[in-house]
Amino acid sequence: MSISFLTPSHSLHLSNLRPDAHYTQNQRPMSILRRINHRNISLSAALRQDTTIWTQSPITTIQQAADSLFHIKINVSDSPDLISTHTRPGQYLQFRLPDTDKPSFLAIASPPLITSSIGVFEFLVKSVPGSTAQLVCQLKEGDFVELSHVMGKGFDIDKIQPAEHFPTVLIFATGSGVSPIRSLIESGFGADKRSDVRLYYGARNLQRMAYQDKFNDWESTGVKIVPVLSQPDDRWKGEQGYVQHAFARVLQRFNPLSTGAVLCGQRQMTEEVTSLLLANGVSEEKILKNF
Missing domain, CATH: 3.40.50.80 (Nucleotide-binding domain of ferredoxin-NADP reductase (FNR) module)
Structure with missing residues (x-):
């Protein structure tokens, strides 16, 4: 992902306005503000772009745990940096399908010991109609998903x-x-x-x-x-x-x-x-x- 910043040549200064330009009393400030706001909005949007690092990992188990709830295991044994971020019960991460931009936030069901010892994340996922979670619950063993690093402080x-x-x-x-x-x-x-x-x-x-x-x-x-x-x-x-x-x-x-x-x-x-x-x-x- 790349973020484009405004260079000095793209900046807007009042001194750059032509002195011979004809503006009405209302047009000059409004025109300037529109151009300034447009550039500020563009810069803010660029800075808000997703900087999350995603790790592709395969599903090893997907089973129905209850009505609308699915037990899912993800193999992360090849991702020691990801494993190391799971340190406390109550933490969560972002979860999405490859080539999609709409993640779900999921709490980790397995204790950190399981993650560190056998390299597996476990989740209890509720299949909500129209959500990324529903699509995940329709996957099969061997399908890949993408995980962010673990987030949150967990239960203190x-x-x-x-x-x-x-x-x-x-x-x-x-x-x-x-x-x-x-x-x-x-x-x-x-x-x-x-x-x-x-x-x-x-x-x-x-x-x-x-x-x-x-x-x-x-x-x-x-x-x-x-x-x-x-x-x-x-x-x-x-x-x-x-x-x-x-x-x-x-x-x-x-x-x-x-x-x-x-x-x-x-x-x-x-x-x-x-x-x-x-x-x-x-x-x-x-x-x-x-x-």
């Missing part, structure tokens, strides 16, 4: 360490927002050393809830899974409604001074849960988000 777990000082950690996720939560849980943050670690995971129904095959493994690390369904069938006996409503029913069950929280998912959920936490004494610094 140091803020709720050591484990004995924060025995309660409340985790909230909805839909594909459970993707970076998986990275967090499987990276390990001392859940087995804490007395109360809960994941409130919201979905419309069980068919839209990904990673159910991992729930037992997660619970074995000390994380209690609390599924919350907004549109369950008659057989469902667990929590119903939205995540924030399920949490509001148990507010009295934790000590805010020794509590941390991690949130990822639908905006209304994160805003309402954050408000509940703050209103009940949890420090804003201890409410972790991945942006």
